[in-house]
Amino acid sequence: MAKNKYEMHVDKPGQMDRExxxxxxxxxxxxxxxxxxxxxxxxxxxxxxxxxHQIDTMGILIDYGYIDSILLKASCIHDVIEDIxxxxxxxxxxxxxxxxxxxxLVLEVSKKTGQDKKDYLRGIIEHGSQKAKILKCADRISNMxxxxxxxxxxxIERYCDETEYFILPIxxxxxxxxxxxxxxxxxxxxxxxxxxxYIDGRHRNVN
Numbered sequence: 001m002a003k004n005k006y007e008m009h010v011d012k013p014g015q016m017d018r019e020x021x022x023x024x025x026x027x028x029x030x031x032x033x034x035x036x037x038x039x040x041x042x043x044x045x046x047x048x049x050x051x052x053h054q055i056d057t058m059g060i061l062i063d064y065g066y067i068d069s070i071l072l073k074a075s076c077i078h079d080v081i082e083d084i085x086x087x088x089x090x091x092x093x094x095x096x097x098x099x100x101x102x103x104x105l106v107l108e109v110s111k112k113t114g115q116d117k118k119d120y121l122r123g124i125i126e127h128g129s130q131k132a133k134i135l136k137c138a139d140r141i142s143n144m145x146x147x148x149x150x151x152x153x154x155x156i157e158r159y160c161d162e163t164e165y166f167i168l169p170i171x172x173x174x175x176x177x178x179x180x181x182x183x184x185x186x187x188x189x190x191x192x193x194x195x196x197x198y199i200d201g202r203h204r205n206v207n
Contacts, residue, residue, distance in 0.1 A: 009175040013065040020067055027069045029058075031095045032076040032102070042083050045155070046146035050079050053142055060138040064178060070098055071131050074105040078135060082110040108132035109139065121166035133170045137178040140167045144185035153198040160186050 016024070039050035058075040066072070073095075080087050092103040109132050111120040124136055140163060150156055163186055171179035193199050 008173060009064070009177070011065075012177040016062075020065075023067045024062070024072075027067070027072055028096055029073060029076060032073045035080060035091060035095070036076050038080060038084055038087075042079075044146065046149040048146075050083055053146070054079060056142045057135070057138050060141050061134070064138070064175060066134060066138075068131070070101045070105060071135060073098060073102045074109075074131070075135055075138065077102070078106055078109050078139060081106055105129070105131055105135065109135050117162070118166070121162070125166065125169055128170070130174060133174045134178075137167065137171045137175060137182070141178065141181055141185070144182065144189070147185070147189055148192075153193055153196060156189055157193060157198070160189050 013020075033055070036051050036054045039054060042050035044050060044053060054076050057078065058072055061072060061075055077092065080092075081089065089103055092106065093099040095102070108128055109124070111117065124132055128136070143159075144163060147156060147159055163182060168179060168182060171182050190199075
C-alpha cells in the first residue's frame with residue numbers, strides 16, 4: 001500500500017479568531033481531562049507530573065492552530081495507556097461518540113510494553129497517521145521545553161539525538177513551524193552542554 005502523503009502546515013496562526021474560538025468551545029474536552037487526572041501521581045524527570053504534560057501538549061496544539069476534536073481529546077490523555085498499567089481502555093471508548101477514534105489515536109502514539117524506543121519511533125515515521133505525527137511533535141516540543149530543567153548531561157544529549165534522528169523527520173512532513181521550534185530547542189539544549197563543559201570533557205575522555 002502506498003504511503004499517504006500529507007500537506008505540510010507552513011502557516012502558524014496568530015491570535016485565535018472568533019470562528020476558531022467557537023469551534024474550540026464546542027469540543028467536549030472535560031471528560032478527557034478528568035481521565036487525565038489519573039496521571040497526577042506520575043512524576044516527571046524534569047519536575048511536575050504527567051497530568052500537566054498532557055494539558056501542556058494540548059496547549060501547544062492549539063498554539064499551532066490545531067482545533068481538531070479527535071486530536072485535542074487524544075492529547076489530553078495521550079500517556080494514560082503507556083503510563084498506567086492495566087488502564088481500562090473502555091473508559092476512553094465510552095466517553096462519547098468520538099471515543100473509539102480518540103482511543104485509536106492514543107494507541108498510535110503509545111509505546112508498547114517491552115518495545116524498543118527506536119522501533120516505536122520508526123513505526124510512527126513509517127506508518128503513523130497525520131494526526132499521530134502532529135500529536136507526537138507537540139508531545140516532543142513539550143518534552144524538549146521541560147528538558148531545560150534537567151541537569152543530567154547524558155540524558156540531555158541522548159534526548160537531543162533522539163529528537164534529531166526520529167522526531168525532525170516527522171515534523172518536516174507535517175508542520176514546518178513545529179520543525180523549526182524543535183530545531184531551536186535542540187540547539188539551545190546542546191548549547192547548554194557546550195557551556196557546561198560536558199562536550200569538551202566527553203571528547204577528552206574519548207581521546
